[in-house]
Amino acid sequence: MASTEEIRAGLAELVNEVTGLDADEVQLDKSFTEDLDVDSLSMVEIVVAAEEKFGVTIPDDEVKNLKTVGDAVGYIEKQSA
Amino acid sequence: MAGLAAQPIETRYSGILGLGSYRPSRVVPNSEVVGGIDSSDEWIQQRSGIVERRWATEDETVQSMSVAASRDAIERAGIAAAQIDCVIVATVSHMMQTPAVATLIAHELGTDKAAAFDVSAACAGFCHGLALASDMVRAGSAKYALVIGVERLSEQTDPTDRGTAFIFADGAGAVVVGPTEEQGIGPVVWGSDGAQYDLIRSRQDWREVLAAEKADQQLPHLQMQGSAVFRWAVYEMAKVAAETLDRSGITVDDLDLFVPHQANMRITDAMAKSLKLPAHVKIARDIARQGNTSAASIPLALQAMYDDGEAHSGDLALMIAFGAGLAYAAQVVRVP
Numbered sequence: 001m002a003s004t005e006e007i008r009a010g011l012a013e014l015v016n017e018v019t020g021l022d023a024d025e026v027q028l029d030k031s032f033t034e035d036l037d038v039d040s041l042s043m044v045e046i047v048v049a050a051e052e053k054f055g056v057t058i059p060d061d062e063v064k065n066l067k068t069v070g071d072a073v074g075y076i077e078k079q080s081a
Numbered sequence: 082m083a084g085l086a087a088q089p090i091e092t093r094y095s096g097i098l099g100l101g102s103y104r105p106s107r108v109v110p111n112s113e114v115v116g117g118i119d120s121s122d123e124w125i126q127q128r129s130g131i132v133e134r135r136w137a138t139e140d141e142t143v144q145s146m147s148v149a150a151s152r153d154a155i156e157r158a159g160i161a162a163a164q165i166d167c168v169i170v171a172t173v174s175h176m177m178q179t180p181a182v183a184t185l186i187a188h189e190l191g192t193d194k195a196a197a198f199d200v201s202a203a204c205a206g207f208c209h210g211l212a213l214a215s216d217m218v219r220a221g222s223a224k225y226a227l228v229i230g231v232e233r234l235s236e237q238t239d240p241t242d243r244g245t246a247f248i249f250a251d252g253a254g255a256v257v258v259g260p261t262e263e264q265g266i267g268p269v270v271w272g273s274d275g276a277q278y279d280l281i282r283s284r285q286d287w288r289e290v291l292a293a294e295k296a297d298q299q300l301p302h303l304q305m306q307g308s309a310v311f312r313w314a315v316y317e318m319a320k321v322a323a324e325t326l327d328r329s330g331i332t333v334d335d336l337d338l339f340v341p342h343q344a345n346m347r348i349t350d351a352m353a354k355s356l357k358l359p360a361h362v363k364i365a366r367d368i369a370r371q372g373n374t375s376a377a378s379i380p381l382a383l384q385a386m387y388d389d390g391e392a393h394s395g396d397l398a399l400m401i402a403f404g405a406g407l408a409y410a411a412q413v414v415r416v417p
Contacts, residue, residue: 039127040308041308041345044308044311044312044315045315045351047312048312048315048316060308060312
């Protein structure tokens, strides 16, 4: 199973692909909207790409709870456990 | 027992013979809609790609816009209105329960008692109408069929709703479908998902409007759950698009034009990426100047591609329409 850091790095790559943001910026304590300026539509693209990459399901209702990169990494860890 | 005569089948091919469109005269820039939603031109452009839209004036009615678009389509098809056997109007903007606006349009155009009816499939309406018309022509129940997509969504838009106030717009597009030497309209891939009807819909039904306090009485506004619609549109519709190409016996490399329903530029961009469209395929981006005109968006967008020199007669175009219902329909066509 992937480590927290591996999931964070994988997610950071996806954020970079969707938004062009530097992957190093994507750290666990960063808020998607406040710090990384990811809007709701980009978030959908990131979520769908993450579902494919990590083999998990992230329903629409859950997406609004994923405020920080850490929230998303935690959710993916829990789902793939 | 008497036997029934069957419609004689000529097994002929169908195609689009002419295109027409009507854009309302009033241009509404983002600066005019930001007030009600505490937003900015930049915010709207980033989330939708919309720079300005067209809203109908009092005189630009569903009927008048449809007739104007249809006259161009009929003229370009090289036929007379009296030759049209069926008029199909895709719209959610006709404000009278009955009769269908198609009957009024058919009469004003001067058809000879053409069959006429409306289709309610929201943003997917134009491609639904095109599928019906194509099958009618092929099966022989009509020789020439007129398909109109028309909307006047400005009057169903809540100017204070941050999710929709900047999106919806007005306009009309029309095509004449008739017999052709070779098939010009590929197999339709269509469907619906009523389990998700809540994602885009009128806020109230008519009974709820009438039951409301007098002061609240107004046309039911449209509401939409943007993120969920985006997800469905981009990822589910990419599968529908792939199936449509497959059933038409072509690949993305054979396409010249990609004309998706103009819902949001971000949806168009994400779909194009997901479909891996080659660089030579021209992508319709009429939403920037026209907004989201629901059933009218595909014919309007195609007209814009001719006007900009991007579309040429004989090009192969993938049309895919999707929206409330959640209804969808897609086909590959050879443009007139």
